[in-house]
Amino acid sequence: MESxxxxxxxxxxxxxxxxxxxxxxxxxxxxxxxxFKLRTxxxxxxxxxxxxxxxxxxPGLTQEVEKNKMNVVIETEMRQDLxxxxxxxxxxxxxxxxxxxxxxxxxxxxxxSPKFLVISCADSRVCPSNVxxxxxxxxxxxxxxxxxxxxxxxxxSETQAALQFSVNTLEVENIFIIGHSCCGGxxxxxxxxxxxxxxxxxxxxxNGKTAxxxxxxxxxxxxxxxxxxxxxxxxxxxxxxxxxTYPWIEEKVKKGSLxxxxxxxxxxxxxxxxxxLDYEASCVKEDTRRLAVKNREFWS
Ligand SMILES: [Zn+2]
Numbered sequence: 001m002e003s004x005x006x007x008x009x010x011x012x013x014x015x016x017x018x019x020x021x022x023x024x025x026x027x028x029x030x031x032x033x034x035x036f037k038l039r040t041x042x043x044x045x046x047x048x049x050x051x052x053x054x055x056x057x058x059p060g061l062t063q064e065v066e067k068n069k070m071n072v073v074i075e076t077e078m079r080q081d082l083x084x085x086x087x088x089x090x091x092x093x094x095x096x097x098x099x100x101x102x103x104x105x106x107x108x109x110x111x112x113s114p115k116f117l118v119i120s121c122a123d124s125r126v127c128p129s130n131v132x133x134x135x136x137x138x139x140x141x142x143x144x145x146x147x148x149x150x151x152x153x154x155x156x157s158e159t160q161a162a163l164q165f166s167v168n169t170l171e172v173e174n175i176f177i178i179g180h181s182c183c184g185g186x187x188x189x190x191x192x193x194x195x196x197x198x199x200x201x202x203x204x205x206x207n208g209k210t211a212x213x214x215x216x217x218x219x220x221x222x223x224x225x226x227x228x229x230x231x232x233x234x235x236x237x238x239x240x241x242x243x244x245t246y247p248w249i250e251e252k253v254k255k256g257s258l259x260x261x262x263x264x265x266x267x268x269x270x271x272x273x274x275x276x277l278d279y280e281a282s283c284v285k286e287d288t289r290r291l292a293v294k295n296r297e298f299w300s
Pocket of ligand 1: 121122123145146147180182183184185186
């Protein structure tokens with residue numbers, strides 16, 4: 001234990017000493033919070049790696065320390081660059097969008113009246129504002145892994161809170177659930193072996209179990225990737241039907257003051273498919289559960 005501790009202090013000293021061998025002067029910038037965090041993390045990492053007794057004067061270890069120093073410099077500068085980039089994007093947004101539409105943003109400070117509730121996957125590649133151009137004030141947006149809507153009786157979730165607020169308070173006229181190609185959440189669902197959730201992710205995606213069962217029944221002859229693609233759409237349809245289990249949603253859909261739409265964004269092909277739930281021809285009851293759609297469009 002003693003040697004492990006002394007080993008780590010030796011490395012820590014070496015990491016932060018002002019050796020002439022420092023590869024880059026920016027290593028000594030000390031004011032940046034991220035740099036500090038990175039240094040701390042790196043030091044902890046090094047400590048873990050040296051948890052067994054080692055000879056600290058070993059040349060291999062010196063090389064390892066130098067390599068770590070380089071990694072710290074590179075990671076720190078990359079993170080600083082990221083925030084520089086984000087700062088420029090914000091300033092560009094302020095100059096080109098916010099200032100040019102100042103009155104619109106002032107009106108938004110009083111209230112919002114979006115026409116859409118959009119439910120999409122949290123995946124970084126499929127941001128609806130980016131892909132479909134939703135502007136500030138146009139869409140109330142909730143994102144979760146695999147764009148799932150659980151049935152009413154499943155109890156509270158952040159998606160259900162967004163449903164209640166947007167439908168009953170904001171009175172949106174459209175709920176738009178958007179699925180996508182290469183969905184990691186659906187892949188996780190399809191990869192589960194025994195249907196027993198073992199972590200937060202599987203505990204969430206198991207909510208799409210019905211879609212998985214239907215996929216296995218309808219597409220067992222397809223390879224795994226094709227089955228995942230099938231399940232992405234099956235799960236989407238399942239979520240569309242689940243919306244009708246919410247009494248206050250069904251009531252509005254029945255009256256015609258609220259419409260339910262599905263969308264599938266394929267970012268591999270660069271296409272978008274959109275459809276609308278046909279309430280009269282759909283049924284959410286367990287034994288006769290079926291989704292009917294209308295106004296299907298394919299954008300390519
Ligand atoms: Zn996804």
